[in-house]
Amino acid sequence: MSAASLGALTRAYPRVGAFLATFPVPRPDEIGLDAWLDGLGEETLADLGMTRPQILDHVRRLQQEDRQAGPEPVRAVTILGGRDKLGRAEAVELTIRAGEIVCIVGPTGSGKSRLLADIECLAQGDTPTGRRILINDAPPPPGSRFAPERKLVAQLSQTMNFVVDLTVAEFVAMHASCRQVADADAVAERVIATANALTGETFAPTVSVTQLSGGQTRALMIADAALLSASPVVLIDEIENAGVDRRRALDLLVAEDKIVLISTHDPLLALRGGRRLVIRHGGIAEIITTSAAERANLLALERVDAGLMDIRERLRRGERIDDALEPWK
Amino acid sequence: MARPRLVTVAGSPSVGKTSVILRVLDLLAAEGQKVGVAKFDSLSTEDDAAYARRGIPVSVGLSGGLCPDHFFVTNIEACLEWGQRQGLDLLVSESAGLCNRCSPHIEGVLAVCVVDALAGIHTPKKIGPMLRLADLVVITKGDIVSQAEREVYAYNVRLANPRAPVVFCNGITGQGATEVAFHLRAAEDTGGLEGRRLRFSMPSAVCPYCVGETAIGETHHRGNVKTMRFEDQR
Numbered sequence: 001m002s003a004a005s006l007g008a009l010t011r012a013y014p015r016v017g018a019f020l021a022t023f024p025v026p027r028p029d030e031i032g033l034d035a036w037l038d039g040l041g042e043e044t045l046a047d048l049g050m051t052r053p054q055i056l057d058h059v060r061r062l063q064q065e066d067r068q069a070g071p072e073p074v075r076a077v078t079i080l081g082g083r084d085k086l087g088r089a090e091a092v093e094l095t096i097r098a099g100e101i102v103c104i105v106g107p108t109g110s111g112k113s114r115l116l117a118d119i120e121c122l123a124q125g126d127t128p129t130g131r132r133i134l135i136n137d138a139p140p141p142p143g144s145r146f147a148p149e150r151k152l153v154a155q156l157s158q159t160m161n162f163v164v165d166l167t168v169a170e171f172v173a174m175h176a177s178c179r180q181v182a183d184a185d186a187v188a189e190r191v192i193a194t195a196n197a198l199t200g201e202t203f204a205p206t207v208s209v210t211q212l213s214g215g216q217t218r219a220l221m222i223a224d225a226a227l228l229s230a231s232p233v234v235l236i237d238e239i240e241n242a243g244v245d246r247r248r249a250l251d252l253l254v255a256e257d258k259i260v261l262i263s264t265h266d267p268l269l270a271l272r273g274g275r276r277l278v279i280r281h282g283g284i285a286e287i288i289t290t291s292a293a294e295r296a297n298l299l300a301l302e303r304v305d306a307g308l309m310d311i312r313e314r315l316r317r318g319e320r321i322d323d324a325l326e327p328w329k
Numbered sequence: 330m331a332r333p334r335l336v337t338v339a340g341s342p343s344v345g346k347t348s349v350i351l352r353v354l355d356l357l358a359a360e361g362q363k364v365g366v367a368k369f370d371s372l373s374t375e376d377d378a379a380y381a382r383r384g385i386p387v388s389v390g391l392s393g394g395l396c397p398d399h400f401f402v403t404n405i406e407a408c409l410e411w412g413q414r415q416g417l418d419l420l421v422s423e424s425a426g427l428c429n430r431c432s433p434h435i436e437g438v439l440a441v442c443v444v445d446a447l448a449g450i451h452t453p454k455k456i457g458p459m460l461r462l463a464d465l466v467v468i469t470k471g472d473i474v475s476q477a478e479r480e481v482y483a484y485n486v487r488l489a490n491p492r493a494p495v496v497f498c499n500g501i502t503g504q505g506a507t508e509v510a511f512h513l514r515a516a517e518d519t520g521g522l523e524g525r526r527l528r529f530s531m532p533s534a535v536c537p538y539c540v541g542e543t544a545i546g547e548t549h550h551r552g553n554v555k556t557m558r559f560e561d562q563r
Binding site: 015018019022046049050051054057058061062064065113116117120121123126127128151154155156157159160161162163164171172174175178179217221224225228229230231 | 356430432447449450454457458461462472473474475476477478480481483484485487488489490491492502504505507508511529530
């Protein structure tokens with residue numbers, strides 16, 4: 001490590017480059033790491049807020065991270081039941097596979113968040129519910145549990161917003177480069193095009209992320225989670241219906257082989273899942289498989305929804321809605 | 330009576346340290362651990378009331394006109410002795426990193442840094458030893474920013490500290506508190522602090538302003554003084 005020039009080192013290890021770039025001191029490409037540290041002197045190091053061994057240890061660990069191959073793809077998540085808030089056994093063994101949509105229903109406070117938290121932290125009988133989570137049909141290897149590159153769950157909810165002061169193109173490209181994808185700008189372009197296909201009102205890459213409408217924001221979040229997030233599980237919490245094509249959004253996540261969990265009572269979403277979990281008193285009380293009759297009802301509901309969308313569009317265009325409305329068949 | 334195990338929790342003001350600690354200590358107390366808090370602040374705090382309401386023993390130290398971290402390090406032993414008198418199993422010290430250069434973490438004592446996802450994705454680059462040398466990084470307020478920003482933020486935290494596990498914890502709902510508790514349970518026996526070392530030196534300056542000078546002007550610049558460099562445009 002000490003032999004390579006800083007230029008070569010930071011090219012080979014992008015994380016090391018990004019870390020060293022946070023130090024506000026000149027960093028000539030042609031000298032080695034040791035020589036550079038020698039040249040800084042004690043006082044400058046004190047100003048930087050790290051000792052020489054601490055910097056070397058950081059660099060070594062970041063090199064390791066850059067060398068590491070990505071984690072094994074997650075093909076299935078299994079929930080082994082624990083107990084509910086009343087201490088009753090939760091007789092559940094549920095496996096959710098990549099590309100599957102499972103919905104979660106139950107009143108506020110019933111334990112939906114706890115279930116999602118159990119999945120997120122790969123519970124091993126050590127959370128209040130006593131549940132255990134298997135990945136690809138086996139317990140996760142020790143040490144992988146809290147590894148940051150292993151964040152299992154990407155979360156999307158109504159309360160989330162973009163807060164960063166960047167344009168859509170700048171921010172998505174930044175996310176792409178953190179994910180170390182080869183052509184960040186091309187990937188960003190694809191994410192933005194996909195988001196625009198999900199929303200009625202398209203937006204330009206040059207608009208600031210904080211200026212997007214609610215629908216545009218959700219659309220960009222979903223496209224980004226599908227195409228750029230490392231997390232194999234996508235959790236959607238009560239997403240609003242305005243402005244996002246929910247069917248296309250779910251199709252996109254499924255096509256990217258995500259495991260999709262949706263906490264919702266929106267019939268269009270809840271009936272789209274293959275199964276839905278009924279949560280009661282902190283436990284999974286029932287697993288309902290969406291029946292053929294429910295699927296048929298979903299089609300009817302989608303027609304109603306399309307009819308409402310149509311009226312919304314007409315209102316947007318300034319039309320009057322005084323014609324006799326036909327029930328949507 | 331054995332000394333309590335110590336955990337240092339540090340983070341900039343208003344990131345949500347108290348909320349996270351409350352959530353985590355609730356879990357540990359439910360397991361039968363006797364837990365307490367030493368709360369450090371500068372001018373005033375009302376967080377002691379929040380702890381007291383949960384029945385968590387708390388002692389408060391206000392640094393007033395002193396550098397909060399210097400105040401911390403000169404009082405932390407006494408805090409541990411207080412915790413011992415209260416019969417605590419675990420003592421959490423909570424201190425605000427006011428200048429981002431603060432470093433309350435001690436060798437051999439579990440060190441937690443709390444950072445705020447709302448503070449902006451570049452914030453992790455701006456925090457010094459408090460973040461870089463922590464054993465566990467807790468990110469708060471992740472529930473109100475986008476997943477994409479959380480991922481960029483966590484990546485930047487990782488660059489600043491490749492040693493520590495990173496946990497997202499929602500101080501309001503408690504999501505993530507189980508993971509934080511998992512790490513706190515692993516805190517080693519602290520024993521005494523006498524002779525232990527800080528992980529990094531504290532920010533220091535010995536100059537007339539440290540001892541009350543208020544007048545501005547070069548004649549007052551004595552002692553440890555550092556001057557800015559400027560680049561003028563032509």
